[in-house]
Amino acid sequence: MKSRSLKVMIGIVVMMFFTLLPANALRSYDITFKTGSQGSIASQDRVVLNLEYGTTLDPDLIQAAIDVNEGYFFTGFYLDVPETVTREDTFVAQYRKIIDSVTYQINYLDENDKPLATSVVKTTNLNAPVSVLALEIQDYAVDAAVKTATISQDGVQISFHYTSTLTSTSGGGGSSSGGVTTSVVVVPGTGNQITVVTPGGGTTTDDDGTTTDDGTTTDDGTTTDDDGTGTDDDGGIIIDDDGGIIIDDDDVPLTPGFWNTTTITAAAVAAALAAATVLWLLVFKKKRGNR
Numbered sequence: 001m002k003s004r005s006l007k008v009m010i011g012i013v014v015m016m017f018f019t020l021l022p023a024n025a026l027r028s029y030d031i032t033f034k035t036g037s038q039g040s041i042a043s044q045d046r047v048v049l050n051l052e053y054g055t056t057l058d059p060d061l062i063q064a065a066i067d068v069n070e071g072y073f074f075t076g077f078y079l080d081v082p083e084t085v086t087r088e089d090t091f092v093a094q095y096r097k098i099i100d101s102v103t104y105q106i107n108y109l110d111e112n113d114k115p116l117a118t119s120v121v122k123t124t125n126l127n128a129p130v131s132v133l134a135l136e137i138q139d140y141a142v143d144a145a146v147k148t149a150t151i152s153q154d155g156v157q158i159s160f161h162y163t164s165t166l167t168s169t170s171g172g173g174g175s176s177s178g179g180v181t182t183s184v185v186v187v188p189g190t191g192n193q194i195t196v197v198t199p200g201g202g203t204t205t206d207d208d209g210t211t212t213d214d215g216t217t218t219d220d221g222t223t224t225d226d227d228g229t230g231t232d233d234d235g236g237i238i239i240d241d242d243g244g245i246i247i248d249d250d251d252v253p254l255t256p257g258f259w260n261t262t263t264i265t266a267a268a269v270a271a272a273l274a275a276a277t278v279l280w281l282l283v284f285k286k287k288r289g290n291r
Contacts, residue, residue: 027052027053028050029086029088029089030088031050031051031057031085031090031091032046032090032091033046033047033049033077033090033093033188034091034092035047035093036093036095038095039066039067039074039095040067041065041188041189042065042191047189053086054084054085054086055085056085059091060131060146060148061145061187062188063093064132064146065187066093068095071098072095073095073098073124074093074094074095074128075095076093077091077092077093078091078094102124102125103123103155104130105120105155105157105158106119106122106132106158106160107158107160108137108159109159109160110140110162110164111161111163116162124151126153127150128151129148129149129151130148130149130150130151130158131146133192134147134160134194134196137162139164140162140164141182141195141196142160142163142195142196143163144160144196145185145187147160163197165195182197183198184196
């Protein structure tokens, strides 16, 4: 009787778990970004990303990677890019000819606002939105991998701020906090990697002398996230030091391809139902024994 009851209980738990689990929650999908007729990414006309269900998407990161042909400016993707992956999709970059030309300047500065690399001047249309990528600079982490701005006038400045990742040791065996905790953003389609300051809500010093900085910087004409990771509200594809994709907390898989908020919730509900089933079986068996 005990063995039979246990088998029934296990069967109910398994059935409940997969009934509550969305059918597509265990799948991955190809998300294609086509660069259209007036742009390219690393000389290619498209980028195809194979992403798990629920992974957040960052169209600004894709836009920033597009090399737009001279005389044109990017106007957006056709169709609108959703916040998360729910199915296979294709998005095509769109452009218009520059009619009212304005320039903007991209700066790469250290903690003291001194240049670490030569500034870049680009041209776009008045009031056009732009997304720009940071440079990867050795021994430095940047406050954001990508920044966005609307170029509402000529000469808008978009500045990336860098923090040294080097640590130094002072005399007497003590450590100075010259480094920062970082993660790596991989630019889709190019393979380029940008080291960014890991969000941390302030600067803290660990025993090994490393620091965590919130990395938040906002310049005139630019916008960044509060966490300074270089992603907007749509999230982004961020690769940590171990090569894993970091996505929103609500969608972080504990085991690739399976465990996320949806599956954990389903498991919790299934466990509760299992407990209720066991209790019911015990009560039922006790009643039968008292007869």
